[in-house]
Amino acid sequence: MAIRLTDTPFLDSPDVGEPECVCSRCGGVIQDMAIRAWSAHGDGEMEYRYHPACLGVSVAMVEAEGDDGPVEEL
Numbered sequence: 294m295a296i297r298l299t300d301t302p303f304l305d306s307p308d309v310g311e312p313e314c315v316c317s318r319c320g321g322v323i324q325d326m327a328i329r330a331w332s333a334h335g336d337g338e339m340e341y342r343y344h345p346a347c348l349g350v351s352v353a354m355v356e357a358e359g360d361d362g363p364v365e366e367l
């Protein structure tokens with residue numbers, strides 16, 4: 294994934310489903326899952342957030358990544 298110059302950064306970080314939680318790319322409200330990213334430049338206070346589809350990732354894939362559970366200790 295890559296942040297584009299045309300994407301809108303936000304100073305706030307509303308929860309998914311709030312009317313303020315809009316996509317940096319398409320401007321639509323994010324209802325289900327937001328992919329959040331923070332700028333590596335400056336102070337990192339600018340949040341970018343996206344619909345998974347707007348970044349070209351599938352929700353199923355994202356959920357699978359978060360489903361690994363606790364790391365087993367050997």
Ligand SMILES: [Zn+2]
Pocket residue numbers: 316317318319320321343344347
């Ligand atoms: Zn979007």
